[in-house]
Amino acid sequence: MNTAIAPKPIINLSGVTKSFGTTQVLKEINLDVRQGEVLVLIGASGSGKSTVLRIMSGLETADAGEVWVNEVPLHDARRAREIRGHVGMVFQQFNLFPHMTALENVTEAPVRVKGVAPATAGAAARRLLDRVGLADKLGCYPAELSGGQQQRVAIARALVQEPEIILADEPIASLDPRNTQVVMDALQHINRHFGITVICNLHSLDLARKYCDRLVGLAAGRVVFDGAPAALTDRVARDLYGLESADVLGHAARPDFVPGARPGLALAGS
């Protein structure tokens, strides 16, 4: 359990709704994210998890409601840019710049946006890439790296901005089990050692329970669960995924379980 969680909310969503065309993706979402916690959003595909993160990052704007990130009102478009630098984000598809090496990917923003001297940015980037276990991959292009290595470069790129919040939009969805653990360990490490608030979308309940301080479950655009992972009941699991809870929670004990073999069960595996 993370003892460094401050009671102060670093992100506040109040009555947030969002529609894409005629589909209402978020319905009156109210959520406080406390400083220093690892919060995992869970829910079936289409439940609105990614949209919540994209609204927190400023990539999408809410149709109604208020969004405060680090005391900046994102619903005020004129001030939305102020969160740049406070919020880092990693994506399912990594989104590294393919024409830049791992090192250049990490130094690009500090040099261009903050005007940091290339040598200083390079030293910081080397330190961070070393910290995520990629000291020997500095000169590699993304195409030369595995998925897990690319995601760790993306984490280093987010960290070099010295953010207070890291948003991770399904960061392990494209990874194998070994890389899944490496990436989730890295996110937990930056939370525990740097006090960075981590908000992450996951499909896997097992992983969510292992890594998070707080679980928020979404179903059809509404928050249906908000609490400690241990408090997740069978009924809530049913609501979240529309499955029998035994399918979701009890698969590990079943010898015939094959991750991804049935659409409903894929969410339980990584």
Next chain:
Amino acid sequence: MTSDLLMTSLPILLQGLLTTLILSVAAIVGGTLVGLLAAVLRTFGPWGTPRLARLYTELFRGTPVLITLMFIYFGVSYFGYAIDVFAAGVIGLSVYQGAYIAEVFRSGIESVQKGQWEVSQILGLSKTQAFFSVILPQTGKIVLPPLIGQYLSLIKDTSIVSMIGMSELMHQGQAIVDRIGKPVEIYGLVAVLYFVVCFPLSRWVRRHDRRRSLLS
């Protein structure tokens, strides 16, 4: 073709070829800049500029290059200004080919994944910074083969500038034929000279396309 005819006509044709090459390089630079600007305006331009850029590309892609050249060369004179035939050629070809080059760049820009824009925004890069340091380098690789293909077309289009009196390769060939006849030999030689310039480029595009399709 006798060696006498070759010795007499070749220096004149080579002089024309040099003019063709200079005109081509100038129009390639001009057309690329015009095309890139039109593509950027069409994709990210403020206010009504995307529509304006679209109008420009549709207009010039829908009219012959000769009309463009005539309009510029004679149109400028009509308004009482003098324009050099070389300048008219460069401007005409740049504006005309720029419309095609704009479409090449636009498709390249649009083929870069949306996630690249999003991550640039998250990192705090301005739109201009994101365009020049993230999007354009990726666009460059995608558009290079079709761009070179367009340059090939531009080099061949320079022959039309002979119609407004510019002494490039085609015009020199015509002048020799007017003087001594032998159209088959002279135009054959002119064709060979165009081919010598264009073939390596077209071969490069073919090899690059093959490599790209193998890699993908």
